[in-house]
Amino acid sequence: MKSKRREAIFGWGILFPAMVILAILFIKPLLDLLTTSLTNQNLLRPDRLEFVGLGNYIQMFKNRDFWDSLKRSVIFTSSVTVCSIVISMLVALLMDMEFLLKRFLFALLLLPWVTSFMSSAFAFTLMYDYSYGVFNYIMSDVLHIAEAQNWLGQLNTAMFSVIVVSTWHFLPFSILVLSNALKQVPLELIESANMDGASGIQKFFFIKMPLMKSAIITLVIVRIAAAFKMFDSIFLLTKGGPGDATTTLPLWYYQMGFQAFRSGMGAAIGVVLVILVLIVYFILIKLFGEDAV
């Protein structure tokens, strides 16, 4: 009996630092977010603090900006997730063999993963530049597919341009995960498929894909969550502009809280953001349950 109690004390003791930090610096802000969202808190006018109930939420759902940002978030998240996983799959299939310097090539390939959103924002802003950029050169002068564009500054191209940058950041990690999953596919299966005269596409869809299912599902979940809450990359490239062409929910939240100083309203957006992310996780995990974990 005594040892059981000692065990419990030891358990709580060893968890104590983590619990204190999470309780004070994570759970408490989370609760503050909820309570703030029920007030008209304004950082510029702290004296006029009033309880407004669900007023912020009602106002938000009536506001077109909310639905527009949500729509942009959905476009951004789905594009980045699909593009990064499809491209990664192609690259992983291409590199699924042994050759000289493969490990070195793989190390190079992983660099975008450790590159900061700041550095990529610098690089892509220069590459997207209207007058001197590499993109315009390749698109219009080399490949002749598009006229010269002001990629980040035009309403019709800005969203595409930020999607490209986030996809770029997500590629290395996805390629790594999918490559590892491909390695797990037993060689005998591929060989027997070869004997039966299966084509490359058949082998992919009927043998490799099903065996990689859990890796792909995990990746989809991780990607959706990461893209949905993406802030830094978009903000550093466009600040949500031009106009509000790239203002996704996280950017709208930031603008409301830190530029318009309407922290009450901002907190309501934050609550919706949290709930949406949790719903997405919940649905995906319910759908794919055992494969995901």
Next chain:
Amino acid sequence: MNNMQIKRKGKRILRIVGAWLVVMIIIFPIYWIGLTSIRPVDEILTYPPRFFPDVKTVSLDHYKTVLSGKIGSSTNQYGLPTFFMNSVILAITTTLITIFISLFAAYGLVRVSFKGRKLMSHLILLCYLIPGIALMIPMFSMAVRLRLNNTLGGVVLFQIAMNLPLGIWFTKAFIKGIPESLEESARLDGCNRLQVILQIILPLSIPALVVVGFNMFLASWNDYLLPSILLDRERLKPLMVGLYIYFNQNIGVVWGEVMASAVIAMVPVFFVFFYFQKYIVGGLSMGAVKG
């Protein structure tokens, strides 16, 4: 038959060339940062763009300017060296503290049985799933109330809080795989629990801790939002916040300096990455770690 072999060999070579080409395209933006940082301004702003450096004009001038603390025409008192040191302090402190707290907490959740253990596990998973960005407004208010804004300590604390759930979760999964028998024999030899953790679990968990540590280092070093909200004194800004201001003010003017500072900001991360590469790549295949 011979024909077939040639065809196979050709296909293989084609694929290898394809693989190199794809990787070159993917890392092109990083190459472009490096190239821009070593060429004079008139070569940066030229059309059509030149894809290779001109040996005659390559210089480290932009690096000299940046390292002297100046960027462009800015006469700020604090420049890149200050920002760099702030980033080093933030990233190292955050990483070390997170590793230790994660190790102890994870051990507690896996190997110590007590009431509430399961609840704690679920709570940590929930924290892991909640997007940290949504907490910026209350974190800012809290930092102001506790007078933690404009201190590096405040940034460290909130960064730890945001990265700890992932750290605990990952370490926990790893410790589960360490055979309990190792621990039992050490305890029969008279080790107490704390000794077991430090002498048995810690050395065995190094692969997991390196992965966790690298993720923390990366998250802290590359973080823009949190420090930009908490710090407005120039003297305290880390690289990501300090440099963005220059980039934003002088856009189109000082590309060389901006890219040179970007290279300096990337070097420590690349260095740590290549040093621990074996662990990191191996650890990542254990499970999807970072989003």
